[in-house]
Amino acid sequence: MIDNKNFICLEGIDGCGKSTQIAALEKLFKSKGQEVLCIREPGGTEISERVREILLDPAHKGKMNDIAELLLYNAARAQLIHEVIKPALENGIAVLADRFAYSTLAYQGYGRGLNIAMIKDLISITCSDCLPGKTFILDIEVSLSRQRQQKDKTRDKADRIEQEKNDFFERVAQGYRTIAKENAENCVLINAASPPEDIFKLLVSHLNG
Numbered sequence: 179m180i181d182n183k184n185f186i187c188l189e190g191i192d193g194c195g196k197s198t199q200i201a202a203l204e205k206l207f208k209s210k211g212q213e214v215l216c217i218r219e220p221g222g223t224e225i226s227e228r229v230r231e232i233l234l235d236p237a238h239k240g241k242m243n244d245i246a247e248l249l250l251y252n253a254a255r256a257q258l259i260h261e262v263i264k265p266a267l268e269n270g271i272a273v274l275a276d277r278f279a280y281s282t283l284a285y286q287g288y289g290r291g292l293n294i295a296m297i298k299d300l301i302s303i304t305c306s307d308c309l310p311g312k313t314f315i316l317d318i319e320v321s322l323s324r325q326r327q328q329k330d331k332t333r334d335k336a337d338r339i340e341q342e343k344n345d346f347f348e349r350v351a352q353g354y355r356t357i358a359k360e361n362a363e364n365c366v367l368i369n370a371a372s373p374p375e376d377i378f379k380l381l382v383s384h385l386n387g
Contacts, residue, residue, distance in 0.1 A: 193326035288353025
């Protein structure tokens with residue numbers, strides 16, 4: 179049986195600060211002697227990274243079918259679970275994930291408008307019992323998300339998803355809020371406009387609670 183309490187996920191649209199908080203949590207875990215593995219989605223294995231390239235390639239904008247996109251994300255996730263996440267959790271390693279299954283609900287469900295029940299069934303097939311014990315959704319307005327991305331000098335050219343229009347991301351952000359409300363037992367919605375240090379303190383308090 180997998181111990182999901184060591185599986186923690188951060189979700190939210192780009193620019194919400196997931197990477198900053200994952201780095202801070204990783205440092206905290208290691209300071210306590212806890213071995214930790216940081217992953218991102220899609221990616222994390224040779225196969226999943228190849229799928230990531232296909233999904234995010236700007237050349238595929240306007241060409242990729244929404245169902246194909248949905249299945250590719252879950253295919254990359256299935257490989258990541260099999261090859262990386264399950265073995266880590268079974269060996270007592272904490273897993274910090276930059277996105278997981280809720281991102282599929284938010285982006286392909288609420289963003290693309292695909293059937294939510296269908297997506298939940300697909301997630302169940304893909305993940306089985308391998309789901310985060312705690313998910314933090316960093317909630318941010320799309321306008322602030324865009325501002326942060328523009329200021330980030332480390333970012334490359336916008337990928338296929340990042341090139342979507344603001345109304346798409348508005349639907350995704352609202353979808354995340356709905357997800358948090360419907361999954362309050364393991365999901366926490368956090369105001370990502372707050373100072374990073376305040377957000378970190380809130381994450382730690384929930385993990386210790």
